[in-house]
Amino acid sequence: xxxxxxxxxxPDPRFFHRDRRREYLRCDNCELAFVSPKDYVSSAEELAYYxxxxxxxxxxxxxxxxxxxxDPLCERLAAQSVGMDFGCGPxxxxxxxxxxxxxxxxxxDHFFFDDPAVLQGSxxxxxxxxxxxxLHRPGDVLERLWRLLLPGGYLAVMTKLVQSQxxxxxxxxxxxxxxxxxxxxxxxxxxxxxxxxxxxxxxxDVILLQKDLGSAEAKVPV
Numbered sequence: 001x002x003x004x005x006x007x008x009x010x011p012d013p014r015f016f017h018r019d020r021r022r023e024y025l026r027c028d029n030c031e032l033a034f035v036s037p038k039d040y041v042s043s044a045e046e047l048a049y050y051x052x053x054x055x056x057x058x059x060x061x062x063x064x065x066x067x068x069x070x071d072p073l074c075e076r077l078a079a080q081s082v083g084m085d086f087g088c089g090p091x092x093x094x095x096x097x098x099x100x101x102x103x104x105x106x107x108x109d110h111f112f113f114d115d116p117a118v119l120q121g122s123x124x125x126x127x128x129x130x131x132x133x134x135l136h137r138p139g140d141v142l143e144r145l146w147r148l149l150l151p152g153g154y155l156a157v158m159t160k161l162v163q164s165q166x167x168x169x170x171x172x173x174x175x176x177x178x179x180x181x182x183x184x185x186x187x188x189x190x191x192x193x194x195x196x197x198x199x200x201x202x203x204x205d206v207i208l209l210q211k212d213l214g215s216a217e218a219k220v221p222v
Contacts, residue, residue, distance in 0.1 A: 006181065007032040007139045007191075017169050024174070024182075030190045032138070033162055033182040040136065041177045047111050049178050050089065057093040066094045066158075069129055072202045073156045074101050076210075081124035084108060086145060087131030094129055122150055129158040133179045146195060146211065155197075155209040159183055183207075 004011050005027035013025035013034070022039040026032070041049070055062050077083075084106045085095040092113075095105040106121060107113040126145050135141050145155060160173045162184040173179060188207050192199035198210040 003036060005030060005032055005139075006034055006135075006137055007142075007187070009139065016165060017174075019169075019174065021177070022174075024168070031162075031184055031186045033168065033184075035180040037136070040180060046134075046178050049176075050111060055089060055093060056091050057096045059093070062093055063097060066097060066129060068203055069127065069156055069158045069206045070094060070097050070101070072200075072206065072208065073125065073127070073154060074098070074103075076154060076208070077103065077125060080104065082106075082122075083125040083127065084118060084121065084123050084148070086126055086128045087134070088113060094127055098127070119144070119148070121148060123148055123153060124150055125154040125156060127156045129156075132157055132159050132183065133173070133176075133181050135181055138181050142191070149211045151211055152213045153211045155211075157188075157207040157209070158205055159207070160205050161185055162187075 003013055003025060005013055008027060008030040010027050010029040013027045015023070016026035016033050017024040022035050024033055024035060027034075080102055082104045083098060085092055085098070086108050088095055088107045088109045090112045092107050095107055099105050106118045106123075108115060108118040126149060128145070132138055132142070142155075149155060162168055162182050168174065168182070173182065185201060188199055188201070188209070191197075192209055195209075196212045200208040200210075202208060
């Protein structure tokens with residue numbers, strides 16, 4: 001069976017890197033680097049790995065980390081905006097921070113807050129911090145989230161970015177067995193162009209995608 005890019009669906013990705021555990025491919029169309037499904041860990045192993053994390057909502061260090069996304073996002077949001085924290089994990093610190101900033105938050109996480117009704121809403125913004133690198137089908141998921149955004153809304157992403165093939169080989173980010181998709185600036189620029197979105201790169205790992213004010217797509221059924 002021909003391997004296809006999980007973001008854009010293009011066939012025949014090229015070899016990018018191999019380590020002791022996995023092989024990494026890269027798409028020539030959208031430039032996503034990714035792991036073949038044959039090298040995914042099981043759902044149970046993935047959950048067990050997440051349960052080792054100790055990210056508490058009141059942890060000052062964790063809040064400083066999340067502020068790299070929260071601060072520039074809040075600068076762009078109207079007062080009392082409605083948002084969803086996608087992939088919030090068991091301790092939704094970012095949602096707490098945005099609630100404290102005066103916004104109304106909903107939570108969704110496949111493992112910890114699996115509420116399908118949340119994926120039927122309409123939002124001024126959606127956050128996904130340290131999430132997209134875990135997605136097995138990033139093209140489908142990002143498309144669904146995008147369609148939940150109101151015109152002018154923001155998809156705010158935090159993920160480390162691929163710099164070069166040489167740096168990738170030494171990168172700590174690929175050592176996490178639950179990380180299977182690796183984006184670059186070129187990947188996000190491609191995605192924004194496809195969706196007529198504005199993209200802002202903030203610092204090293206925050207990507208803010210704004211939906212066109214004229215957009216009015218129908219929601220994707222769950």
